[in-house]
Amino acid sequence: MDALLRRSPHPLLPGLLLAVVATAVIASTASSYVLFLAIGAAVNTVYLQSYGLITGRAGVLSLCQLSFAGIGAYVVGWAHVVDVPGGFAVWLLLGGLAAVVAGLLIGLPALRLRGVNLAVATFAFAMAVDVVLAGVPFPGREKFDFVPRPAGFTDDAGYFVFTMTVVTALAVGLWFLDRSRTGGALVEIRHSERAAAAHGISVVHGKLTAFALSAGIAGIGGGLMAGRLGVVSAISFSTFASVTLFAIAVFVGTHNVEGAIAGGLLGVAFPVLIDTIGVPQDLAALFFAVGAVQVLRLGMSQTDLLRAKRRRRRVARAEAETDEDSTAPILHRPVVRVGADGWPVRDPDAEPALEVRNVTVRFGALTAVDDVSLIVPKGHVVGLVGPNGAGKSTLVNTVTGFTDRYTGTVLLDGRPVDKLPAHLRARAGLRRGFQQSRVPTSLDVGLFLRVAAGRPLTSAEVDEQLSLFGCPGADTPMETVDVATRRLLEVAGLALGRPPVLLLDEPAAGQSSAETRLLKRRISEIPERYGTAVLLVEHDLELVRSTCDSVVVMDFGRVVASGPPDDVLRDPVVVSAYLGTAALPTPDPRRETTSR
Numbered sequence: 193m194d195a196l197l198r199r200s201p202h203p204l205l206p207g208l209l210l211a212v213v214a215t216a217v218i219a220s221t222a223s224s225y226v227l228f229l230a231i232g233a234a235v236n237t238v239y240l241q242s243y244g245l246i247t248g249r250a251g252v253l254s255l256c257q258l259s260f261a262g263i264g265a266y267v268v269g270w271a272h273v274v275d276v277p278g279g280f281a282v283w284l285l286l287g288g289l290a291a292v293v294a295g296l297l298i299g300l301p302a303l304r305l306r307g308v309n310l311a312v313a314t315f316a317f318a319m320a321v322d323v324v325l326a327g328v329p330f331p332g333r334e335k336f337d338f339v340p341r342p343a344g345f346t347d348d349a350g351y352f353v354f355t356m357t358v359v360t361a362l363a364v365g366l367w368f369l370d371r372s373r374t375g376g377a378l379v380e381i382r383h384s385e386r387a388a389a390a391h392g393i394s395v396v397h398g399k400l401t402a403f404a405l406s407a408g409i410a411g412i413g414g415g416l417m418a419g420r421l422g423v424v425s426a427i428s429f430s431t432f433a434s435v436t437l438f439a440i441a442v443f444v445g446t447h448n449v450e451g452a453i454a455g456g457l458l459g460v461a462f463p464v465l466i467d468t469i470g471v472p473q474d475l476a477a478l479f480f481a482v483g484a485v486q487v488l489r490l491g492m493s494q495t496d497l498l499r500a501k502r503r504r505r506r507v508a509r510a511e512a513e514t515d516e517d518s519t520a521p522i523l524h525r526p527v528v529r530v531g532a533d534g535w536p537v538r539d540p541d542a543e544p545a546l547e548v549r550n551v552t553v554r555f556g557a558l559t560a561v562d563d564v565s566l567i568v569p570k571g572h573v574v575g576l577v578g579p580n581g582a583g584k585s586t587l588v589n590t591v592t593g594f595t596d597r598y599t600g601t602v603l604l605d606g607r608p609v610d611k612l613p614a615h616l617r618a619r620a621g622l623r624r625g626f627q628q629s630r631v632p633t634s635l636d637v638g639l640f641l642r643v644a645a646g647r648p649l650t651s652a653e654v655d656e657q658l659s660l661f662g663c664p665g666a667d668t669p670m671e672t673v674d675v676a677t678r679r680l681l682e683v684a685g686l687a688l689g690r691p692p693v694l695l696l697d698e699p700a701a702g703q704s705s706a707e708t709r710l711l712k713r714r715i716s717e718i719p720e721r722y723g724t725a726v727l728l729v730e731h732d733l734e735l736v737r738s739t740c741d742s743v744v745v746m747d748f749g750r751v752v753a754s755g756p757p758d759d760v761l762r763d764p765v766v767v768s769a770y771l772g773t774a775a776l777p778t779p780d781p782r783r784e785t786t787s788r
């Protein structure tokens with residue numbers, strides 16, 4: 193079943209073959225009018241690849257991509273007029289680079305903005321570029337000094353081949369990006385900026401990268417447009433055209449390669465089509481806008497819907513064919529160091545990996561964390577328990593840098609980290625999981641593991657970890673993975689980063705008893721296997737008792753008890769303040785004899 197759910201390992205080669213055949217057929221058979229339209233569709237595809245990167249992958253609402261295209265076209269025209277050596281291909285790259293610089297300049301001030309505010313800021317930039325380009329004619333335009341197409345590709349058929357080569361090269365680049373940790377990081381930023389920061393990803397850096405790369409792609413598209421038309425005018429890069437392409441991108445879903453191509457074709461063919469039946473071409477924009485609104489309502493673009501349908505069919509087929517024994521045992525690798533009782537042996541005098549000193553957090557009049565101090569020694573698992581609202585998650589947020597309004601000190605390996613923002617604390621080795629799963633569903637399992645680990649992993653490491661946590665194969669799309677398995681994957685990925693300290697916030701929530709048993713084993717192995725000390729926030733007291741070396745109990749923001757699990761969980765203060773006798777777990781005879 194797993195194998196059927198996985199993506200084809202090499203979808204790139206058939207895709208490349210298809211691109212070559214389609215380009216050759218169109219170039220050799222199409223009329224000059226159709227070729228002119230086809231070049232337009234290919235240039236549109238480049239624009240939509242840029243939207244697919246900034247909006248589809250990174251989730252940034254940018255309405256100014258054609259302004260970057262205008263800058264690319266302007267530079268190509270200028271390079272031709274002043275005769276920059278190297279010819280069209282070099283001018284195209286220069287146009288892309290100029291657009292990258294513009295993308296960075298727009299991206300920097302826009303970093304603090306999100307959603308509609310960011311859309312408004314990019315819209316304002318597009319309007320400003322409209323005004324500038326309308327006042328400053330494109331180089332060569334006044335004397336009709338046409339930009340020469342690249343040597344060997346000067347006729348329409350040749351230039352179509354050249355344009356399709358650029359489209360294909362960009363598609364290959366994006367294919368690799370999607371499979372890299374940078375691509376995974378962009379998707380994670382779109383999904384949850386907090387989760388991205390917790391994985392050591394700089395949201396600022398990620399968004400700037402998306403702005404720069406997408407602007408560069410759009411700039412190359414603009415340069416191609418200059419080659420298509422010979423002389424361009426501001427109207428080709430107007431705000432109206434930018435917003436129309438944005439609507440197409442949202443409607444079709446241009447973060448998928450087939451979406452970018454379909455969107456490119458739609459943007460050219462649909463206006464021509466309605467024109468032939470007497471409807472003004474500009475009304476096409478209305479159709480795209482209605483389509484985009486519909487997609488925003490559904491939450492899925494056309495290509496996402498198609499891909500989801502295909503996947504559902506594969507899942508149904510796999511379910512019908514599966515002969516897997518779901519009760520088959522999961523293969524475990526033995527723990528590195530175990531005592532005679534089968535449980536890991538730990539050093540009682542270990543140095544602190546994490547130390548929290550007198551931390552207090554206030555939300556207005558409410559003191560959510562009140563002068564809390566605790567230590568997580570190296571190689572230990574420490575439980576943090578307490579009733580709802582006791583302040584556990586606030587403490588985890590504070591320690592990991594997601595709350596900056598606190599007093600007190602957090603030390604990692606003896607060094608204060610209070611001045612570091614969340615992503616730098618994560619990079620320093622203070623990693624965390626979230627109470628609510630924040631796993632981006634558009635990644636596949638292997639890439640998520642790489643992003644969560646925050647360090648380069650070999651395929652063997654990924655596969656071994658997946659098997660250890662009983663998770664599906666690396667190529668499995670995350671959206672086909674159930675919520676409980678996603679939580680397991682989160683723990684698996686974080687642990688694989690081998691951070692000095694890992695804070696897990698209710699990892700067993702929503703797990704079946706079999707999954708909790710596996711999780712119990714895996715969490716108790718984390719210190720030995722990965723060299724990581726764990727602070728485990730959990731309501732499942734049996735899990736806490738059987739995995740933790742010591743337990744800290746919080747109530748009303750304060751530490752009310754701490755010590756060995758069996759002692760603490762039977763402490764009358766803890767029982768009356770929080771647990772209630774019925775909730776007490778039964779002591780495990782194995783643990784009573786454990787040499788910790």
Ligand SMILES: Nc1ncnc2c1ncn2[C@@H]1O[C@H](COP(=O)(O)OP(=O)(O)OP(=O)(O)O)[C@@H](O)[C@H]1O
Nearest residue numbers: 555558560578579580581582583584585586587627
């Ligand atoms: N951002 C916030 N603004 C105001 N109050 C908050 C904020 N975050 C948490 N609180 C309050 O702080 C207190 C501690 O909440 P916290 O979520 O840390 O408790 P918890 O022990 O993690 O609870 P649970 O087990 O339900 O997750 C609660 O009274 C909560 O309402």
